[in-house]
Amino acid sequence: MRQRYEQVADRLVEDLRRGTLRPGARLPGERDLAATLGVGRASVREALGALAVRGIVETRPGAGSFITDDAAERLAASDALPVGLALPADAGPDALLAARRAFEPEIAALAAARGPGSDPIIDELLAAMEQSADPSDAEQRRRWSDADRAFHRQLAVATGNPVILAVADHLASLMDQPLWRQLRDESTAVPGRTTLQLAEHRLIAAAIADGDAAAARTHTAQHIDRARRFMALD
The missing domain is CATH 1.10.10.10 (Winged helix-like DNA-binding domain superfamily/Winged helix DNA-binding domain)
Known part of the structure; x- marks a missing residue:
């Protein structure tokens, strides 16, 4: 969908x-x-x-x-344009996180390399995550997840590359799969985790705003590695 x-x-x-x-x-x-x-x-x-x-x-x-x-x-x-090879319409959480681990640190680095400066949309999404960080409320967790996904998509937007954005959009669409949603919801329901993830998002955003590609790459990789551990996929 x-x-x-x-x-x-x-x-x-x-x-x-x-x-x-x-x-x-x-x-x-x-x-x-x-x-x-x-x-x-x-x-x-x-x-x-x-x-x-x-x-x-x-x-x-x-x-x-x-x-x-x-x-x-x-x-x-x-x-x-020719249709070319189609990306899979479904994939397990392990494959999805492996793909995100391969792509997203480089996406963040490319976004940072475009030049320093804050992104008002990223700032708004960080604020939305801060306002919905209560893991005990299901509606808050839904809002958190929406803002989280939009944050990572905005990193792809910030690269200015439509091919990268298309790949990022497809990866995001796979996060609508039932098993992914279940693992995500169970992960974010643990107290303290959304607070930690918000701090990681802020580090990524700050590195991009500073134009520090190496830091943006490192913080994004660490963030996805932690998400993998939180989902008990390691």
Whole structure:
């Protein structure tokens, strides 16, 4: 099942294909889009970020988000690309964590290498995790997991590489598998773990903001290794 932000992005792309949205058009604000589509603002923000990486949407400071002038051409070009080899639609938690361990430290390093500076979306996601770090509440754990997944996706966005983002999105989609959700929920329900993981997220974010690729790589690797231990996969 596609994630909510992907469904939002699909809807905007379909509106562009039908001509409801036109190149150069200004999109409604996040709040209005969220209300119209019946989703949260975080899903709208992620969808706009994904479309921006594809060159379909651009955000102009102080003006809002717009469909790019060449959005239709970009969609046509992507439609013409060969499908190639498909990634698996399902994978066990062990395989998924092994793949994340291989990719995500390098993704964080690439994000840091693009240059120093804080990312307001990452800052918002860290705040969301801090506000939902109570492991005794199931709804809080769900919000934590959503923010956690969005945080790691935002690292891929920060690389500016659409291929990396596509791979990261597929890995994230595998985290909807029932066994992964069960292990994740059992892991985060243990008191103290979300606090520790939040601290690790902050270290990763700080390294990226400082432009320190080596530190970003190291902190991300340590974070995933700890998640593996928490899920009792070692």
